[in-house]
Each structure stands twice: as structure tokens, then as C-alpha cells.
Amino acid sequence: MSRDVDRREFLTLAGTAAGAATLAGCSGGNETATETNDGSTATDTEASEELPEPETREEHLQRTNRLVHDDAPWIFLNRQYSVYGKSADIEWEARRDERIDGYAIEPTGSKSSVTITQSKMDTGLDPHDHRETTTDNIVTQAYEGLLERDREGKVINQLATGYERLEAGQVRFELRSGVSFHSGDSLTKEDVAFSINRIVDPEAGDLESSQSDQLAGVTGAEPADGDSAVIVSSDGINPVVFALFATYCDIVNKSWIESNDTAYINSNMEGTGPFMLDTYEQDVQVVFESYDDYYMDAAPADQLTIQSASEPSTRVNQLLNDETDIIVNVPPQNISQIQNADNASISAVPSTRIIYNAMIYNREPFDSVEFRQAMNHAVDLESIVSNVLGSFGDQTGQPTLEGFTGYNPDLDPYPYDTDEAERLVEESGYAGAEIELHTPSGRYLKDLEISQAVVSYIDELENVSASVKQRDFGTLVDELVGDLEASPSFYLIGWGNAAFDASQTIIPLLTTGGALTSYNNDRVDELMDQAQSMGGES
């Protein structure tokens, strides 16, 4: 199999199938060969600034971010923060990846049980059959993966004690010894291989896993001969494979899965984690007990309860009334209420989610790079972060978040400059344009309010008028994942990137054929294609 074919298959499996044009672009390989569909050359910046050809994977990703920044296919908005309220009876700090690790919560004084209130409960307890943070927060108390992340997002060992690349399409994980499932069964390499195959191969575990696209490019796993290890195969080099395994693929007990039906697996748990399931009341609460035979020190809390309250004010009242210890998604208007309370405080951390306004690259007036840049200059992002988000957000100027592999530290957010915005609009030839921003409401923190602010800033320009259109999230998504021609021209959406790698944002959102793409730029496709064939680890 040729290297080009490997790359094509990898991108397809990543849910971001690059089309033939993309791959054709790879062979060009020089700055003058590519031209964007809107007629402006995306490589103008590179050429005019005489930037050297990127060499490493990191440099390719950074260069891509620069191109995207300059070409402005989005209005770059904010990095969302995860804002939690926590009781004075515990010691705990929020993680960047939005997960709440019960093992890291330390009750103080005589307290031995901890309660967490989320916005929603799980959609079932099968660790391979969901894709939401709310379910993750429940299942990962009892299930563990090969790798995980620390609070800052760095990849660390969990059930693996080491990992290495064997060759371009193979990696090897060494397994921890002395690990047992909650039933008492010992963890084996067959369990680990089965768990990986159950996600990536619908035939292997009789499950159509919604996580299959998250182990991008992974084709299967098998137990290593002799040693306590597994060999994982991928299409191509798969530079993000360890980052993906640090986020997805909880390990299950093969015999337990095979001997139970779907409904049972979704209402019971058999993992290796520090907490074992005590009681499960679907849609109401999940109660865990500390697992005595855990391979590390027992969890500080004897009992962990996870419940939900969809109303933010209900969660806040529960915290202030000492009925819970951690609450999620504290809205900006309630932050001072918690900060002023004696029995509670705020724990906030930048999350892995970026909020942006996509502008479809080939629709009027967004087919003009000047118009798109004008929209970025028109919005006072600093004010939105300060006034709408209560300062719990960061301004962005590129698709990759700070701290991620591929982040370009040389790029600043577009400055708020209405004169420049109006000049660029005139230059674009679209003076007098009327645009409509489609936005969900309640899906992301203050999404509607952010959209209203964006639209009001744009509307202040003398040569553009803007309005906002509230949309049901499901309907909006239905349009976005379908035919690009049927999607709105201008919309707000958020994107979480749990792999902490630029490729997992840029490929699906900004490359040709990406599942949620709004942009087509051959040079970006080319750079990403090259980056994904390089071995630099994220």
C-alpha cells in the first residue's frame, strides 16, 4: 500500500475524508501551486513574509493556523471555561478536559462521602456506547483506559505502564500487573485487545460504537506474544494515537461483556477503577463505593454520588444549602453568589472547547477574504469575554487553543477596529450586505448572548446589517453534517478537542471533506496531510 493511500484512509477514518483534490494538492508541494476558491491566494502571507518551509509536524500545524488566521474562515470567538462550584468540605481543582475525577476529590474533616451534581445524567453505562462528558464523568469513575491525562492535560499512564511505536502502523502498550476488575477477575491482555476492537470493529463486540471515529485510524488490536502487552494497528503513522488513547477506550472485562446483554451492560458496571457501582437509578443518581482492591491507594472518599439538576439555579442552591459538593457549569450571573458564600467557592479552568462563527467560504458575501476579515475586526471580543462571560473565557485568533500541539504563539486575536472593518467591507465589494447568524440557544455557555453581541457589533458597521436567528441545536446539526450547500452561511457552534492536538480541530472543521467543514483551501489540506504523515507526538 502506497504512503498516499495510507494517508487517504487515515483521513477517511478520522471522519474527515480528504477528497481527491486534497490529495492531488499534496503532490504540488510549493507555495505558488495552490489558490483558494475565492480567488485570494492563501499562500500570499507565506510568500510575502518569506516564511521558511515547515519541517516538523508542530511547524506544519502552526503554519496551518497562520493560514487560517489570515484567511479568516471563522469569526474567532472565545475559548470556553469550565466553571465549577465546590463545597468548602472538599479539596479539589477542576481539570482542563472537563472530566471530574472522583479519585482526586478529598473530603475534609469527618466527611467521607462526596456528591457531584451535573446538568444531566448518563445515557447508559456502557463505556463504549456514548460520547458526552456527562456520561464520561460517570463511567470513568469505574472504568479506566490505557492512558489518561493529568489535570493540565498531559498524557500519563493508567492501565499501561509504557507505550512505544514499533513501526509506522503499529504501537505497543505494556500493561500494568496486579489489576483486577470489580468482580475480582484479573485484567488480561485479551481484555484490553477486546476493548479496543469492540470500539473500532462492529463485528468484534456486537456494538456500533459511537466512539469508533474517535480512535482515528486505529484498525484493531491483538495480545502480544508472551508478554503482558497489546499491539495496536493503525492505518498510516497516526501521530495522535497516544493522545486519542489518553481520552478514549475504557477497558472492559471481555467475559462480562460477552455474557450479558446490551440493557444489562448499560445499567451495570465492571471496570478496574477506584470506584465500584453500588446503586444505579437511571436518570436520578448513581452511587459508587470505594473499591477496596484497587491497585493504588483507595480513593479518599468512601462513597461517591453523582446526580443531576438541569437548572443552573437549582445546582447553585444545592451547593449553597450543603446538599452537594461539586456543581458544574456555574453561569456567570451566579459566580459572585458562590464566591461570597462561606461554604463554597469557584474552581474554573480553560476548557478544550472553542466557540466560533463559521462563514461558508463560497457563499456571498463570505467568499471574500476581506469581508471575513472585516467581520473579525468588527467584533469587540474583549468586551464579550468581559461582559457576557464574566471574564471566564479567553479570546482566540486561530482554531487551535493555547497549550495544544500546533498552537501558534505568534498569532493574536483580530483587534477591534470598526474603521478597518468598514474599509475591508468596501474593498470586498459587499457594502450593504445583510447577513444572518444562526445560533443554538443553551447548548454552550451563553451561546445566544454571544451571538446577539456579535450581531450587534456587526450591525454597528455602516455598510453591513446583521441579525440573529435562534435555532434548535438538533436541526442545526442536521443541516451542518449534511450537504454543505444546505447549511446556513453563517452560524455559531462550539468544538471540543479532547486530544489536545490542532489536527483534531482543523481536519474536521477546516479541511476539504471535513465532517463539519465550512472552508476549502488546498494549501491547508496539503499542510494537514503532511502533518498527519509525520511522527511528532502530541
Next chain:
Amino acid sequence: MGSFGRFLLKRSLQGVVVILGVISVLFALRYVTPGSPVDFIAPLDASDATRRRIAESLGLNQPFYVQYGDYVVSLLQGEMGYSYRSRTAVAPRVFAKLPATLELAVAATVVAVILSIPLGVISATRRHTGPDYAATVFSFLGISTPNFWLGVMLVILFAVQFGVFPTSGRPVGLLDALGHLVVIAGPERGWALPLNVGPFLAAMQNWLLHVTLPAITLGTYFTALITRLTRSGMLDELGQGYVQAARAKGLPTTLVRYRHALRNTLIPVITVVGLQLGTLIGGAVITEAVFDWPGLGSLIIDAINNRDWPLIQGSLVVIGAGFVVVNVVVDALYVRLNPRVLE
């Protein structure tokens, strides 16, 4: 079969037709509502192949009539299919939520009836006096106060500030509380009133503490409505000739008001109470959200947001059936109170 029996049978058969209509309309709605369940199960960046495989695993690739036939057959077998999201059976999930919703609806109704009928009677019998004006003001406030605001205010005042009630939740169900009595006073232990009622009382106290604020929140609008209805009905009845005749015959005012006028006033009130009870079963969504009350309302909202059609259909079929049953019971009561309806 007497005329009352025939009436009940006719109403029940009409109810069955209505439920069949509800099932069919709900099933058809899934095809006209935008947003595929696959979009909510698959990640946003899932490939077309993954979306297609998920759709197949849910049976969504089957023709309309096959899916409808399968659904009706499963209902006849006492099942409601499996949730698209959690892959668990719908029926136990819906019936696990039903008691909480019924408890809240009944508790709100009890609050409303206990408060509204005396208020309405006092308001009518002391027309244009202080109590009448107070009841009128209360009614207008009750009708115009949004219950999400009222709920939050009650929590802040009585839970957070005074600590009298818990903020939210339903740790114990009414049936669980009553279950303590059944265990103690079962056939093996004899049916005598148990002496040790401690666990029962503790559970009931816990339940009452948790249900009070949501019941007041949900019942306030209803209280105001029934108060107005009772007042106007009572005023109408008190002006009727039979009331004048009863008074002329020397019957005590209390007897005339409460045995004769009030009884006739209650006929339309009972109809409205019945209809409102049905509405409360399906309409307590906001109150359930504010008080984190684990009823059908929150289940339906989540299901709608996820396009989890089996769960939406199961919940709404149960609510529809509940509505029909309540209406049949109300009709029966109406007939008992006013047999002329059968003529």
C-alpha cells in the same frame, strides 16, 4: 347493564380510540420533525459510514410501515421498545418516573383544592369585603406569576435562607413511605395497626418536606383558577330561585350555602379539577426542572432534545392514557353528581 354502565363503556371505548390516535400521531410526528436521532448519538465529526451503521442498528433504515407495525406490536406485548440513547427498555424507565409525576400532580391538586374552595366560598359569601378583595388579589397574583420564578423564589426563601425545606430532589417516594406500613402490617404480622410507625413517619416527613415547595409552585396557578371559578359559581348559585326558596322555608344560611349552593357549584369545579390534573401530569416540566423532581417532564424534555423517539412516544402514550382515564373518571363523577346528564 344500566344506563350508567352503558355510559361508562361508551366513554371507555372512546378513550381507547383516542389512545390509538395518540399512538399514530406520535409515530407520524417523528417523520415531520427535523433532526435525526443519529445526529445526537454520533459525534459531530462522525463519518457517513458510522452514521449509516448507527441508523441501521436502530432500525431507522426500515420503511415507515415496518417501523410502525413493530411499534404497535411491541405496545400490544406490553413493551415500548428500547431507548435510542441508552439502549435500555423504555417501559420500565417510564413507569419508574410515573409515580413521581403523579405524586406531584396529586399533591399540587390537593394544595389547590384545599385552598381554593374555601377561598372561593368566602370570597363569594362576603362579596365586596376585605376577604373578597384579598382573595381576588391572591387569584390575580397566582394566575399571573410564572411558576419558574415562584419556584426559585420559594427555594431561595424557604430552603437557602430559612433552611426549612430542602432545595430539591425526591429521595423517598410516597409509595416507598407507604411501603413501610405494608411491611410491618402484612398478613404474616397481622393486620392490626402497627405500633412501630417510626420508619413510616420518618419517610413521610422526608417526602412531605421535599414535595411541599414543588406542590405549592405547581398548584398556585391552579389554586387561583379554582378560586375564581368557585367564587363565580357560588355567586350564580346563591342568586338562584331554589336558594331563595330554601331560605324562605327557614333553612339555616350555613345549610343552604354548603349543602345546596356549594354542591351545585362543585359540578363544573370537578370537571376543571379533572382536566387540570391531566394537564399537570404532562405539564409539570418547569417545576420538575426547578426542583430536580425526577418525573416524566424532565424525561420527556431530555428525550426530545436527543430525538429519542421510543422514549418520547412511550412517555406521551402513558400521559395520553392518563389523561383519558382521568377524563373518564371525571365524566363518571359528573354523572353521579348530576344524573340529568344521562337523559
